[in-house]
Amino acid sequence: MKAIIDRYRDSIIQIATPYSTGTGFLLPDRQLVVTNNHIVQDNREVVVRGDRLPKQLATVVYADPRYDLAFLRMQGPFEADTATVTLGDDEALSEGDVVVSIGHPFGLEFSITQGVISNTSREVDRIRYLQHDAALNPGNSGGPLINRDGEVIGVNTLGMEQGDNIGFSLPVRYLKRALADYQSAKPGVKVRCEACDNVVAEQEVENEQYCPHCGAKVYLPSLAEAYEPVGVAESIEELLVEIGQDVRLSRRGPNNWEIIEGSARINITYHEDTGLIMGDAYLCALPQTDIKPIYEFLLRENFETENLSFSIKEQDVVLSLLIFDRYLNLSTGMKLFRHLFERADYYDNVLVEKYGARWRQEE
Incomplete structure (x- = not known):
């Protein structure tokens, strides 16, 4: 099983939009990323990142609200040696078969849960799902469900609220059908009509919103309205732009942004509810031995450093900035956040080179 999991490490993708986060997986031979439609709906483009894939924008090229599937296409081709993902046969599954779910629950990168198939044909809203007990949490949606042979046999779709590890995955047969329908439809961004089940391309959609086959309303991803932040979120994005950040690549769900500055990862x-704006820069990890000097250094810096404070979260050193929204303006915000970004990268280097801390990349 370890070899199978390692093979998928390059293929599992983190997805972020201004509204949500989730998981997807690469199909290198088709140059597509598969995920759930509910993760990317109302977006023309989303942010994607993988183990060997730098953070970038990807276009939503197919929306399938009936089966909760979506396909993304990135700006550049996948690396030539990206492992091929094999689509298996869910109809060969039996109750009790071992399965593995891979995803990014709660933003935790590459988390794996194992379970067994509880029911191979659980019907929900006239669609049959695989029911299993491999834990699915927020952020897992869109990731693959894998059998013991390393084949994708489902797409993780939903977990049951207050259920004890009760998860549902869309059987891979629906994904295979969606891929075939997508391939045979006319070029361009495409959508499946929920009324008549046909896949139609944007060039066929009448008046940009009606299915040419049955006249029902369809929602093309290419016509989604561009995200416009409001209120404090707008102010935060404005100051991020002013200090040279690409906010489209920084968005990670509602009122959440992620910035990479040098070797530091900064979550804003x-x-x-409280009016609090938090900037948390995750620096290096504590050394395994001789920890006292680094603690003494952090305590001294907390006393001497204005507006910033150090803390320890598990093994990570975190440098934080706190601002109440009523005190936020462009001039003050730019000064404070620029200071956080600069000091985060500086302290990361000092803690590693002088105090023996460990780079986070090595973890």
């Missing part, structure tokens, strides 16, 4: 979150 806005909590509307």
Whole structure:
């Protein structure tokens, strides 16, 4: 099983939009990323990132609200040696078969859960699902369900609220059908009509919103309205632009942004209920031995450093900035966040080179 999991490490993709986050997986031979439609709906493009794939924008080229599937196409081709993903046969499954789910729950990168098939044909809204007990949490959606032979036999779709590890995955037969329909339809961005089940391309859609076969309304990804932040979120994005960041690549769900500055990863979150804006720069990891000097250094810096504070989260050193929204303006925000970005990269180097901390990339 370990060899199978290692093979998929390059193929599992993190997906982020201004509204949600989730998982997808590469189909290198088709130059597509598969995910759930509910993750990417209302977006023309989304942010994707993989183990060997730098953060970039990908276009939503297919929306399938009936089966909750979507296909993404990235700007450049996949690496030539990206492992091929094999689509298996879900009809050969039996209750009790071992399966593995891979995804990014709660933003945790490349998390794996194992379970068994509980029911091979659980019907929900006239669609048959694979029911299993491999834990599915927010962020897992869109990832693959894999059998013992390393074949994708389902697409993780939903977990049951308050259920004890009860998950549902769309059988791979539906994905195979969607891929065939997508391939045979006319060029361009495409959508499956929920009323008549036909896949239609944007050039066929009448008046940009009606299916040419049955006249029902369809929603093309290419016609989704561009995201426009409002209120404090707009102010945060404005100051990020002013200090040279690409906010489209930074968005990670509602009121959440991620910035990579040098070797530091910086998460910015806005909590509307408290009015608190938090900038948390995740630096290096604590050394395994001789920890006292690094603690002493962090305590001294907390006393001497204005507006910033150090903390330890598990093994990670975190440098944080706190601002209440009522005190935020462009001039002050730019100064504070630029200071956080600069000091994060600086302290990361100091802690590794002088105090023996470990680079996060090595973890």
